[in-house]
Amino acid sequence: MARRIQVIGAHSADFVWRAGGAIAACTAAGGEAEVIALSYGERGESGELWKQEGQTVENVKEIRHGEAERAADHLGASLRCLDMGDYPLQVDGDRLLEIAEVIRAFAPDVLVTHTDTDPFNPDHPIAYGAVDRARGLAAGAGVRSAFATIRPPALFLFEPHQPELCNFTPTTFVDITAVFERKQAAMAEMQAQRYLQTYYAERAGHRANHARRASGDQDVRQAEAFQRVIPQVVSEL
Amino acid sequence: MARRIQVIGAHSADFVWRAGGAIAACTAAGGEAEVIALSYGERGESGELWKQEGQTVENVKEIRHGEAERAADHLGASLRCLDMGDYPLQVDGDRLLEIAEVIRAFAPDVLVTHTDTDPFNPDHPIAYGAVDRARGLAAGAGVRSAFATIRPPALFLFEPHQPELCNFTPTTFVDITAVFERKQAAMAEMQAQRYLQTYYAERAGHRANHARRASGDQDVRQAEAFQRVIPQVVSEL
């Protein structure tokens, strides 16, 4: 039962910190993963690069593309950037349909994106709104329609930087112990953000502690937290 | 991976309507199920029986015990009633420890009980509070302690009669199509409550419709809804 996971972030580095482990866990189990970056975060989230004199937006995008691609490589995922611009990210009707088309084309089992609130980032809630709505357009109303539809993917929100302020309540911890080295390798590609490498490595340890408390499984050493949005259908509790 | 499910209800019929299918799905898959009734619902929920002249509490309890036992039988579960009284159900310190001991003794993988709110039933929230706290006592703090502890069971809330007014948001639909006849047989034992047999049969159909919309799986014909309380630990999204 190899699965297909698609992770859509506002900026090209979001997937690494927030879902790198879950992506690697999927591909390690034989699944397929695609990362969609709505923008490169070229204006707002490329701090170190802008310290270089004479820096240009095009150059920043190119560097960010390379970093994200190498990080995705470590995780076994392919990467596409829709280059919609950042700070502010703006999604009009045409771009909404473009995102819907990207979801329809990949037909994921699992779709992952931002929370609906983030007081520290003006683009993340816009990304959530667009992905949530595009998912509905791709999956349709459960009846035949005037356009092709896909089986409705499970929808998860990945962990934001300040969870309690972003309306985030974890429902699911993914045990990433077995693939944690791959996440670390991916994080290491983000050379300008060394601080976050430490932060999210420690966070993986904390979430593992939470997961051990929730499950009693003492073997979880690193984990990532997610919030499931649509109910799960199971054959047994 | 046969599982152990324990369902704790305030009154002896609660488990049938709200979790009968999930119990049968567990036992059908080779798991073990135990139903705990905190009371027989002898005063407040035995309407038809009290229409008989000369009816006594002891007789009502006996009849209710028989019904519940036969229903549990259909589902493959064992039944225990702690006979703590109803309307009002009251759980003091000793009874709290008794419930904790019952959980510790069975050591379930999955524990199921009421929601924390119910404007239509004064006993249901009391049952929730007691079970939630007893679960914590049975599972301990995740370290060795002065008393025996068990692996922390998953905690689910079953569907109340008026879900939106009871603080209930489904996170999980259990496909009970394959065992629905067993749930119907169990419900049929509750002879005095014919109306509810129809109600919950139709409800199973509606929840299946919701499950089909959530998952795209068109084979779900009957389902039950549950709310997971503690995060799930998984190896893949």
Next chain:
Amino acid sequence: MARRIQVIGAHSADFVWRAGGAIAACTAAGGEAEVIALSYGERGESGELWKQEGQTVENVKEIRHGEAERAADHLGASLRCLDMGDYPLQVDGDRLLEIAEVIRAFAPDVLVTHTDTDPFNPDHPIAYGAVDRARGLAAGAGVRSAFATIRPPALFLFEPHQPELCNFTPTTFVDITAVFERKQAAMAEMQAQRYLQTYYAERAGHRANHARRASGDQDVRQAEAFQRVIPQVVSEL
């Protein structure tokens, strides 16, 4: 269609400030009103009386009883005090049944009490919890039972002193313009609390302003705010 309204407060003055107008509106329309005070507020809410040297609890209770009775008189209501003590108000199993019996005996169409939260008063949430549960015991489960039951009364919460901090969202404004003089007369009986007389007179004006905005009815000059807890059943929207 004369109605029966029962207002249950933690302390003997609560009904005046928070529901005096709604009580008077009921009796003015030919209805019957009963006020139940769980305590006299003799220890915690009788500030001025305790300034008198040699003051005793019994004397405070007597004075508070007189004030509350005269206030109830102005509103056309009868008054009973269950004298359960205040600061802290404590409601054990027997007292819970006593409150249920009081509700059953009066069989109100409308039952009114405190909110479930109040960071400024340790007795109000206890009163809410007891009344909510007692209402369920009095109304039963909608089937015949081992005890007498009444038609389930509508449940309203009256306005607390700091609404947003008490989990209070108004769903219903009662136009008390026609009976406002009676509420003022009732408030005037609470001689030691002149400040509150001004406060709640102004509040009545503000709630009327809110009511005018909500309904467009420009004739509302004074109003009280309430939160309905159980859905309303109507023949037309």
Next chain:
Amino acid sequence: MARRIQVIGAHSADFVWRAGGAIAACTAAGGEAEVIALSYGERGESGELWKQEGQTVENVKEIRHGEAERAADHLGASLRCLDMGDYPLQVDGDRLLEIAEVIRAFAPDVLVTHTDTDPFNPDHPIAYGAVDRARGLAAGAGVRSAFATIRPPALFLFEPHQPELCNFTPTTFVDITAVFERKQAAMAEMQAQRYLQTYYAERAGHRANHARRASGDQDVRQAEAFQRVIPQVVSEL
């Protein structure tokens, strides 16, 4: 006191399932009802029609118009479709003003629309947002303004398909027993959606059960659930 009810749905069939009974109850009592469809649901919700080879959008719209008109007829309502397109429904500034104008022109006592959340439908929350804002534009700020305003209509949300996931808490059950045959006739016009006819007929029975529990009125056999958004102004609780 005949009343005016206006129901605004994202797609042309929404009013039938979710508010057909309330519409019929209004017109049966001598009131006037208008249904506004923002779109025909021609792309996303016309499953069966798209099974016909050579089907066109224009033809689908025509068929949907006929069905909705006949359904509205059974309920005694008039129908207008603003034909704004579906999947996705998009409401820009001009369309917002058009919806405000439609509300202003009919000047309803009661306005009914979708919930603000719906994980199973990308158009419903858009419709809610537009209607909520348009209502404010039509009613104004309660003072004379540069444009004509109407008395602020009561605002209700009708029941979505998966209520707990759509932020829906019923505050009001409408007893539709007396007009249920008219709702059934209206539902029967939606020939391609036989499943929903059964679903919503059963749902009417369940909501009636809930209404009986809430009110004690044993005569309610079918009901619809609504959530009131703006507080109600009453002369008595």
Next chain:
Amino acid sequence: MARRIQVIGAHSADFVWRAGGAIAACTAAGGEAEVIALSYGERGESGELWKQEGQTVENVKEIRHGEAERAADHLGASLRCLDMGDYPLQVDGDRLLEIAEVIRAFAPDVLVTHTDTDPFNPDHPIAYGAVDRARGLAAGAGVRSAFATIRPPALFLFEPHQPELCNFTPTTFVDITAVFERKQAAMAEMQAQRYLQTYYAERAGHRANHARRASGDQDVRQAEAFQRVIPQVVSEL
């Protein structure tokens, strides 16, 4: 430690009623205050002016500008109106950047605006959304970026007209006793809205009562309520 406060309202009078005291308290302490009006409220909130025959939008704007400027003067603040239009206020991408630029230019310590919900005003939530997002654009992601950023200002919501219905929970009461006469002078400039002058004067008294209860400080005679959105960083609790 003189501070800089910036108050952004949808219409030109909002700042007076809701934050006039906090503005005066800031300037009285040597701080600097700027008021930004996104519109004049010329269409929807200028009731009395539109009673004059032959009234024009331009004339209304001019009068409103004068009133707001004189009110700001009393409070020691400067005023700018962005004149984006009202009923409906619409904020597209360019206007969003304009608001971000206004925030960046003033670089406030404290930014104050509307709540995210207001069932009685279609423009207030639009203003909130725009200011919240613009604040994020002005403050950036906490790293160097392609554009100039400012130190992230504290974000407060001022009190809406019907707080409980607007998702408003006060976290902060500002003692405006010492500057209340200046607020009254500012309010008096709004000649057409005499009712609101009384309303907000009384409200200041009520909020002071709440503040006395919260703090025990008996010297607070007038106060304003605010909701802090971003956590506060302090050196001691």
Next chain:
Amino acid sequence: MARRIQVIGAHSADFVWRAGGAIAACTAAGGEAEVIALSYGERGESGELWKQEGQTVENVKEIRHGEAERAADHLGASLRCLDMGDYPLQVDGDRLLEIAEVIRAFAPDVLVTHTDTDPFNPDHPIAYGAVDRARGLAAGAGVRSAFATIRPPALFLFEPHQPELCNFTPTTFVDITAVFERKQAAMAEMQAQRYLQTYYAERAGHRANHARRASGDQDVRQAEAFQRVIPQVVSEL
């Protein structure tokens, strides 16, 4: 303006992990701090000690007392344990009054305790409920009463182990950079819980990162998170 802080925990080690920095910040600024432990956590939270053969409850309590006292010493606080028992902690009427008396006796400016929810600990919510209610009893209703009252202390909740699952939203970050060594010394006294020493040291770093993002103050290296419950009264925003 030296302040008095009182921290009340269910078990004798809670204060160290969750509020050790805030305590040290208070005493470093010349304030006074008292720690109240409702129990020693002798049964449920003394894992390592119970590994020793022949261990007794009395011995565990003695060891835990010593650890807590030495930890309090490092932070400059005094320690009292009320020894009410753990797993389950039970607070009846007499114990409630005892806690109220302890608060009244110390008369804190700032009172700190657990959150109201904790799915991983059955004693924490009991402690919250008791402290919240006892605070109300100690502070009274803001009027003279039959018993001595104190100025109402600010109420804060400290950070639980799994914040998003415990209804915890930080409103306040305390910069503990200057006293972090003292917190580390205090944590080091808890010899049996080495894991938590690492966990909470890392957590302090993460909360500092959050605090830097919230305030722009780059000097915060370690922080603790708290949730303020009662509104703050300030002279300026």
